[in-house]
Amino acid sequence: MQYSKPPKKLPLQIMSEPKILVISNYSGLNSSRPEAEIMIGLAKRGIEITIMTPPEAEYVARFEEAGIRVIGFQPKKKFDRNEIGFIRKELIAGEYNIIHLFNGKAIINGMKAAKGLPVKVILYRGYCGNIHWWDPTAYLKFLNSRADGIWCIAPAVEKLINRNRIFGKKTAFTIAKGHHPDWYKDVKPKSLSEFNIPQGAFVATMVANARPMKGLKYLIKATYKLSSNIPVYFLLIGNGLESAEIKKLVEKSPLKDRIIFTGYRNDSLELVKSSDVFVLSSLYGEAINKSVIEAMSVGVAPIITDIPGNQGLVIDGESGLVIPRKDPKAIAKAIERLFRNPDEKKKLAFGAKNHIACNYHIDKSIDQLHRYYVELLGK
8 A cells, every 4th residue: 555755844723622643553352342332431421532443343333433534544664754744744634632552663753743742642562661761663563752642551650650751841641441241231241161070179371372471371380389288270361371381380390281272262351250260370471461350250260470560450369369479389379279268268259349340441541531631632
């Protein structure tokens, strides 16, 4: 696809009401839902939003139903002059006063497109790590002085960015990507018989992508610490989890016959709903893990590690258990604790669901982001 060259600088009128150009990828109904529904919620409040996203994205129809104009476009290369020109042309023609950029290529090309225009530039960061003041590449994105605001989904991400912004203003702010309880009201538990898990077994699930930061090897090592007379099964959901390293660890486990890899599943939430606990053994990087929120929302007690990015997601002893990272013994101890104390497990599951509904509700996210947009334009 060819795009016109960037036009010369033209004057834009800054309006008091937000008029926003969003560039993001809304492919995948479930993975995109929190962010996409926030945009829909803003549109329903009268905020004028245009979204650039791949034309085949599943959320296009939902956006258009909500009155959001959709441009079927997604940046494919960083520093691409044609793509920069396409974005800049839209910024000028649409007289936007905010551009909100949600991924790496969008951030680099979008900031270039906004150069010299009176439009506020907002970035998004959902990962806690890999930003350093001494890294020149960081100034192309999150440490770039052109960024008027950086939406972070966890306080730890905000602290990391502001700590490293040694030049210019501290522009990072935190708003969680909220969820709505109604999204989960029709999720029903599914029989686990296809995995040969007997009725009455205690099932621990994990939903994850195959990444080192997930700490899966520590969860597998935790099976070495559990008593074999505890009827616990591990249901590990996600693509690529059976690496050579993990296979070796599983083979050494005394519970190897109870460790089940499902691969990718469209019914992962139903499987989680059927389990007793949800375990997140993450080591670093994550911020307000979506899979944990979903597990909590369907009423499953979580066991998570104490990484900075997930701080506050689970209140230890109230809405789940928080344990040290890189500690197989602590994982095993937490699983055994909830196996031997079903009343506590039930209490934590109830607390988990309530915690998300009260503190991570999407209406709160919409309110906060709406307020932020308006206040930013007033500066």
